[in-house]
Amino acid sequence: xxxxxxxxxxxxxxxxxxxxxxxxxxxxxxxxxxxxxxxxxxxxxxxxxxxxxxxxxxxxxxxxxxxxxxxxxxxxxxxxxxxxxxxxxxxxxxxxxxxxxxxxxxxxxxxxxxxxxxxxxxxxxxxxxxxxxxxxxxxxxxxxxxxxxxxxxxxxxxxxxxxxxxxxxxxxxxxxxxxxxxxxxxxxxxxxxxxxxxxxxxxxxxxxxxxxxxxxxxxxxxxxxxxxxxxxxxxxxxxxxxxxxxxxxxxxxxxxxxxxxxxxxxxxxxxxxxxxxxxxxxxxxxxxxxxxxxxxxxxxxxxxxxxxxxxxxxxxxx
Amino acid sequence: xxxxxxxxxxxxxxxxxxxxxxxxxxxxxxxxxxxxxxxxxxxxxxxxxxxxxxxxxxxxxxxxxxxxxxxxxxxxxxxxxxxxxxxxxxxxxxxxxxxxxxxxxxxxxxxxxxxxxxxxxxxxxxxxxxxxxxxxxxxxxxxxxxxxxxxxxxxxxxxxxxxxxxxxxxxxxxxxxxxxxxxxxxxxxxxxxxxxxxxxxxxxxxxxxxxxxxxxxxxxxxxxxxxxxxxxxxxxxxxxxxxxxxxxxxxxxxxxxxxxxxxxxxxxxxxxxxxxxxxxxxxxxxxxxxxxxxxxxxxxxxxxxxxxxxxxxxxxxxxxxxxxxxxxxxxxxxxxxxxxxxxxxxxxxxxxxxxxxxx
Numbered sequence: 001x002x003x004x005x006x007x008x009x010x011x012x013x014x015x016x017x018x019x020x021x022x023x024x025x026x027x028x029x030x031x032x033x034x035x036x037x038x039x040x041x042x043x044x045x046x047x048x049x050x051x052x053x054x055x056x057x058x059x060x061x062x063x064x065x066x067x068x069x070x071x072x073x074x075x076x077x078x079x080x081x082x083x084x085x086x087x088x089x090x091x092x093x094x095x096x097x098x099x100x101x102x103x104x105x106x107x108x109x110x111x112x113x114x115x116x117x118x119x120x121x122x123x124x125x126x127x128x129x130x131x132x133x134x135x136x137x138x139x140x141x142x143x144x145x146x147x148x149x150x151x152x153x154x155x156x157x158x159x160x161x162x163x164x165x166x167x168x169x170x171x172x173x174x175x176x177x178x179x180x181x182x183x184x185x186x187x188x189x190x191x192x193x194x195x196x197x198x199x200x201x202x203x204x205x206x207x208x209x210x211x212x213x214x215x216x217x218x219x220x221x222x223x224x225x226x227x228x229x230x231x232x233x234x235x236x237x238x239x240x241x242x243x244x245x246x247x248x249x250x251x252x253x254x255x256x257x258x259x260x261x262x263x264x265x266x267x268x269x270x271x272x273x274x275x276x277x278x279x280x281x282x283x284x285x286x287x288x289x290x291x292x293x294x295x296x297x298x299x300x301x302x303x304x305x306x307x308x309x310x311x312x313x314x315x316x317x318x
Numbered sequence: 319x320x321x322x323x324x325x326x327x328x329x330x331x332x333x334x335x336x337x338x339x340x341x342x343x344x345x346x347x348x349x350x351x352x353x354x355x356x357x358x359x360x361x362x363x364x365x366x367x368x369x370x371x372x373x374x375x376x377x378x379x380x381x382x383x384x385x386x387x388x389x390x391x392x393x394x395x396x397x398x399x400x401x402x403x404x405x406x407x408x409x410x411x412x413x414x415x416x417x418x419x420x421x422x423x424x425x426x427x428x429x430x431x432x433x434x435x436x437x438x439x440x441x442x443x444x445x446x447x448x449x450x451x452x453x454x455x456x457x458x459x460x461x462x463x464x465x466x467x468x469x470x471x472x473x474x475x476x477x478x479x480x481x482x483x484x485x486x487x488x489x490x491x492x493x494x495x496x497x498x499x500x501x502x503x504x505x506x507x508x509x510x511x512x513x514x515x516x517x518x519x520x521x522x523x524x525x526x527x528x529x530x531x532x533x534x535x536x537x538x539x540x541x542x543x544x545x546x547x548x549x550x551x552x553x554x555x556x557x558x559x560x561x562x563x564x565x566x567x568x569x570x571x572x573x574x575x576x577x578x579x580x581x582x583x584x585x586x587x588x589x590x591x592x593x594x595x596x597x598x599x600x601x602x603x604x605x606x607x608x609x610x611x612x613x614x615x616x617x618x619x620x621x622x623x624x625x626x627x628x629x630x631x632x633x634x635x636x637x638x639x640x641x642x643x644x645x646x647x648x649x650x651x652x653x654x655x656x657x658x659x660x661x662x663x664x665x666x667x668x669x670x671x672x673x674x675x676x677x
Binding site (some may be wrong): 053055075078079081083085088089090091092093098102103105106107108122150160 | 321322324325329337517518523
């Protein structure tokens, strides 16, 4: 990781009519790292990403990407950005090779080493055998690799991925991330939006968005360490009753059920979170086993988005 | 710039080759239309079915009936007892013309002030009506006729063959239908399938995209013109009296106008189905007001103004001029610039609307 900044956004705001999709976003995204946007649907992830690469004009605020000012230099910027859309957006009735050739022409790549470059991309993304296959007939994982091959063919300095792995199996997802790490090693900055915790965990840096606002930012490990809540795990035979009981208890922010276990988040001010929970459940005569545990990213996510919902307090960890 | 344009055009051709339905329409629509219009539509109506009620029943009246049938305008299928039965037959739709010859036919013939007989004409079909009215001009058999006031000489199409009237205009109708439809669908399809979302992240500009999409269809349109000319010459002996090259040039201008309209449609429609609906919507006024179906001169002033704004109107005049009258494009230049204005206006509208939709 280098120390230089790939994206510098100040006070970025986007309003659609009366709806504020992104509200006063300040970001500094370092070069040659994977930066993740985590947030529920409608949290403004896609809008933020599109503004950062010049596809959308912000209502207010300024962005500088790779040294280009997005206002006025968006067209030049496009040559240095690779964008992978949420939905497969290459031509399904063209073959793998035809799609890549089309993109090469569109990006004005030199003709001399074109064949070499396409062969290289096909090999790198394990698509050599599919070269003559129509894109529409390929599997989800293959399509995704083709989309990535297309987005990186012109060797962009910034790669933007909008929920890239929503349509692929876990193994393909793992392969996909291996490729991303390799790209980062070669100096590419990667911006990815996701709502999968396991994906978010792999990012070097993470921003959690909720209703258009940045509610937490930092390295995943720091976010977990500095979570603004106590985390308690409850094992019980009657999870529904326990949940109802705890949700009515003062000092408990939220309760989430994971099979027979519950995860409860308590206010930071509570000194003995496990004790509070235990007492509340005993009072309600619910048999349970209660333990304080270390937070996971989902807890961080829930804590961050919950707080914003209740009082609008921000929790800038790290 | 040029490379990106060619990349888009080349991709469009590739996709087109694989889209069998569209590819079939390029050839199928012109062939079907020309066969339908060429064979099924004959404006020179013959053998309208008729019935006679002859109350005079003299040799003169029988002669009149015989020469009426000999004119081939009507074919007498029934005889009726009187005018009431003729009316009943008209109502039932069994005949289109009833010929009534009264008792005092011979005496009426002598009297120059009174008509000798009566025609009952089905006015619900304007073509039949105007044809049947020609019978009123028929001379009385065996009677010396005064010389006509005018001698009429019909130029360009003396045999009054329908294909000669219809085919030149039909080229425009076919081009309008296919060109507007293809381009309207082409961009909407790109949006529906999500390709547009990718394209806007690339250095492709909206005008490159628009032009790149248009170029292949200009060529396809000219291929269609060739096909129509060839079939209509081979099957219907439609003449090409002017320069073929002039016709191709005129067609190219018209195709550009139609494509610009198609692109505008595609920026309005959200789905391919809407694009088709909108195309039909633009198609009807063009057909009705262009002078293809109904004579331009007979339309009210406002309709004529609208008609002048429609590219098909000008193409119909150009095409009839070049093919049938043997005119040169230079003589008809007044018909070209309205199409260019139309093209420019709609191209600007489409490009502006398109760039707006990226945001």
